[in-house]
Amino acid sequence: MKLTYTASQQAFRKEVRSWLARHVPKQPLKSFDTAEGFAEHRAWEAKLHSGRWSAVTWPESVGGRGCDLIEWLIFEEEYWRAGAPLRVNQNGVFLLAPTLMEFGTEAQKQHFLPRMASGEHIWAQGWSEPGAGSDMAAIRCAAERVDAPSGSYYLINGQKTWSTRAVWADWCFGLFRTEAGSTRHHGLSFVLVPLTLPGITIRPIRQLNGLTGFAEIFFDDVKVPAEHLLGEEGSGWNVAMATAGFERGLMLRSPARFQATAKALVELYRSRRASADRDPSIRDAVVSSWMQAEAYTLSTYNTASRLVQGGSIGPEASTNKIFWSELDLLMHETAMRILGQDGELMDEPPAAGEHGWLDGFLFAQAGPIYAGSNEIQRNIIAERMLGLPRA
Amino acid sequence: MKLTYTASQQAFRKEVRSWLARHVPKQPLKSFDTAEGFAEHRAWEAKLHSGRWSAVTWPESVGGRGCDLIEWLIFEEEYWRAGAPLRVNQNGVFLLAPTLMEFGTEAQKQHFLPRMASGEHIWAQGWSEPGAGSDMAAIRCAAERVDAPSGSYYLINGQKTWSTRAVWADWCFGLFRTEAGSTRHHGLSFVLVPLTLPGITIRPIRQLNGLTGFAEIFFDDVKVPAEHLLGEEGSGWNVAMATAGFERGLMLRSPARFQATAKALVELYRSRRASADRDPSIRDAVVSSWMQAEAYTLSTYNTASRLVQGGSIGPEASTNKIFWSELDLLMHETAMRILGQDGELMDEPPAAGEHGWLDGFLFAQAGPIYAGSNEIQRNIIAERMLGLPRA
């Protein structure tokens, strides 16, 4: 056991810090759930890419730095420490890219990864359908393979929903039923779809906060060139499960994010201590938040150090999801309790360096729901990790 | 709405208070889960009976005072306020008696009720069996009716378990399968069994605290006279459900009990405030405990006043059970947090008037389990009160 950084890791941290200090926008960008904000965030991805910071864990050949997971954690710490913008291409860089690297053809990798890194392609998710939420195997959206003289393609018909980033994204990845009449997780394929194709209609879904973070996508005889199949036809479920593993697992929510919130919460409490202490349980919740953010960080470093040494990811995927989503709720609920009547104001200017608590509070509400609801995660833990019998 | 006591209720309170002040033992009795303590508590029942206080809600003809539920609540308040002993015959007076009054023959009522009131008969419960806990309809213990020349009787064979008070009790009431081959809630009958009959073996079950509050009862060709059938043969499920309704409902745990604990908790906190405030969430838990005890009291008065006016008991039965059992846990866990390292000591002499916190803590652990586990109660609330579909 050795819980220290190497000299090279320390140098890496310095380099990240110094670059971010020079480039992080002084003014916060608009929300990427607005047209203007989306463009600003896309430009920020390009800026990151210009410094080779947009995908540090990727190989250098496709725009990354070949960082290991410990360096990635360091990068994330500096990123959140600097108050840098949220990543509009998280779907692509953290979720799709690992799947592409594992299942993609060489041509696919060379085509997609650099464009993802540069922000030229922003990716949306296409998992859920109206009848397939927690129960993803209930997918019905059809992709029929047609071998035409001009080239093979998939003819897509159906609907996706809760598609994150889809309102302004360029591409979407997801599961489609390529074998007519197949059921459950059989006969599904993982397909990459340009959202500019004819026959695609995108209907933005307005969220709690009034903005449109996700959308419905309607496919009406959409022709997707067959080379955009990822992995083998019919093996989409396995390909997707790898993605879902990443999603729920290590890289969806880096600990730095929660440490930044915990630190902001401590500062909020300290700045309003006199009123907050009228409810003494608030102080306890603040300290507990900090402890849990630390625990999440330690746990992630623990897993990362095991993976770096060639170990494999275990049940952390499901326990992580529950832990960070409940922590995020706790922190934001505590902040709202401290803020009292100021909490409801959408136009409250945050004090210097203050967190956008109301925005964060609303977003935290989604944590226990997306990326596999916490109920589903508890089932998985009970059945796969504890070995309890299925219902 | 009128939340005041009538002059006659105030007079009743005075009378109770004055009698208890003169008769409540100065020294706490030994636990009724010991032979000596059981005898002491039986004697206390007799003493209560001598003042006609052992069953105040019963008609005067069978040893009661014909009190309504509001007077019963007043009685309980004074009883707990006086620090009077726990009721060793709670099973009989509060659970069996209402069922006897509804389903019993005149002869049964005249025979059993006065003896119950006087403490001559202490009653045990005979619901659960090794394979029938939360799932009470899985009862297998058989009672075969035999019509002999010397008189009809039931021949009982099988086993009961978790039988509260059975170690030293005189009688037991419970459900037995009188129709061979019947399943679930069909073919069951409610029978009253003298625990002195030949063929009965009682094996005490040692509890968490080392004492024997419940027991297994083994029946080996036990002959119970047929006149001890309560209600009709085969209708035992309905008879029992009425009892279970009472059990989970209003009279199992009077609010005064929890108010007394909440008061003791406030006093404990005040007496150890300096150390308790190192964890500021303790004060919050103390105040919250008091609030919840008040809420439970108000809710019970609300129900009682409706019943007194001829209304019927609603879903309170299940919501009550969850509420008081979780409150009892909260209060005792909070007390243990305040007591810190003193909490584990079984021989710690309580300060003047102080609650037996460790005993109470252990007992509170059983709250969410007995009388229908809280999981079962939540199912009942969801299905019967909220109308959600069965699994």
Add this chain to the structure above:
Amino acid sequence: MDFDFSADAIALRDSIHRFLMVEAAPEMLREIWETASGRSAALRAKLADQGLTALSVPESHGGMGLGDLEWVLVQYELGYYAIPDSLSDTAYLAAHLLQHLPNGAAAKQDWLPRIASGQVRVAVGHPVNRLVADAELADLLLLWHADEIHALRRDQVQLAARTSIDASRRLFEVRWTASDATRICSAQAGAALWQAVHDRATVALAAQLLGLAQRMLDLGIDYAAQRKQFGKPIGSFQAVKHQLADVAVKIEFARPVLHRAAYALAEQQPLASIHASQAKLACGEAALLAARKSLQVHGAMGYTWEADLQMFMKRAWALDASWGDRSFHKARLAEHVLADGVRLGPGETFAIPEPAARATRAVRSATA
């Protein structure tokens, strides 16, 4: 000992319930949310037609002369239907302040009949709130200044609008100047009146929060019974059932606490403030839990603007922190429960403490 409301109060509640069920469907709320003012003159007129603006105005001033017990039932319905209107501020709080002004105040004659008839909106600026709700459309503003009560017309104040997450709340920073001309009540008499108004607002919000909790529970039940996953309604899964059952328990045990608080107000009991705080905490807790659990049961759908749930959640979050946030009310409870010599425990729930009776007399004399 009787927890029942009068038959008349129940009839009033039932008729309001039926009325709002028809007149205040979620689609209408959405429309009003999106308007610039956030208020609908048509809705207010209908509420007045139902007699709600006249509820607690004395009969001598053209009202019905009813009180806190009727209001608590009405407020619950206003919460259940998330009514976007300043009815409560106008017809309950302002009406209370005005009618209890020391004798001879001209403001009573000027305003109470117009409140009763539904002609005017009145905003109330109490120091516990940083902002004043519904100031923009108010014909009259009753404002606190060092315990005095000042009455100003809309054109005598300057407003800056603030934006709440709950679009049915319209909040304003109010700038104004206190003067002898605007003062309608001295600090001596005003202090108890402001306290009485705060207590009523606290119970009013508690009732609205409980109504909101029940509505969110109902929405969760409906969704869980209809939505299918894995081939079954999600409401048949224990994980869903138990979350909703917990909400039901919280609501059941908040209700009598709320009703007792309203009774204590009506009876001007010395512990009315304490009971009001307890009611707001209990009902607020039920509402916050209902929001969380109903959202969880709704899944992603609950996170959308389209689903009705969001309107009720936002209102619950906002009201929970209004007229004294949880910390404020908890501190008040703690001070009471942990004080020397307080009477707690079995038999004390309905006892009226002696020493505090002086404070009650002060209120009574101020309102005589």
Add this chain to the structure above:
Amino acid sequence: MDFDFSADAIALRDSIHRFLMVEAAPEMLREIWETASGRSAALRAKLADQGLTALSVPESHGGMGLGDLEWVLVQYELGYYAIPDSLSDTAYLAAHLLQHLPNGAAAKQDWLPRIASGQVRVAVGHPVNRLVADAELADLLLLWHADEIHALRRDQVQLAARTSIDASRRLFEVRWTASDATRICSAQAGAALWQAVHDRATVALAAQLLGLAQRMLDLGIDYAAQRKQFGKPIGSFQAVKHQLADVAVKIEFARPVLHRAAYALAEQQPLASIHASQAKLACGEAALLAARKSLQVHGAMGYTWEADLQMFMKRAWALDASWGDRSFHKARLAEHVLADGVRLGPGETFAIPEPAARATRAVRSATA
């Protein structure tokens, strides 16, 4: 950055685990619980045979010279098997105190070799604990007096036994008289040693609590998989699954916190006390939750003396309040987190603060 224990430490842990699985079955614990002394010389001898008494005694005194990282793994196993013995007090805490006594203290020579060989039991009386564990069978008692360390033989103290709900704990009030003859370390050097022992005891208990949590979870899983109700194993019901899943989550996220605390001890880091407190809080919370949920899953069976669960629950309840209760450790955490100028947030988790380094040097010089 490496969270892995050394291969030797893992091998030690595995061998102790296998050993205790065989030698410390619940039936044996029950037997020891019921004895008058609550201790088994045979068990102690076996623990010594496994080398556990020699673990952290320096090689120069006949021990293995291992440290906090090995101990944290062993303590977890002691918790998992609820071992009723004073091994930790003797071979970890007392051994630490003795070996770090300023040079020349005769007590080192007298006692360390006998600790290593398993011949003696040593009790430690620290002021954070009101009672002294295992005083009766102790050959030596190391007692605090105004930061000095005093060493007394069993016949130099008077004991009064106290009864813990956990029959594997044997607690005593100790009466004794401090004198020059009993003092083996000055207050100046003693203060840091007592602190170092307290930190180690804190981490030791945290590890035991985590082991207990895992054991109670395992008992709950076993029971839920076997016990049937309504024709199905109760473990197939979501209500049961989700309760046990929550326990698993708590355990998973307490474990790295515990290991970091042990590392901080081993490295004599300035924040070791803070990390120790955090570990005890996290592991204690996991243990308390495991007790509650496993009992709930066991139903009435869990409430009996017969079911093994009770032994582990009682130990968890007792240890959680020992060597500083939750309030004590929470206060220490709060003081750290809420202090002026403390470095929190992303990137600070493994940072070693500068100013507190002085305190570390003090410990080092005291133990040189």
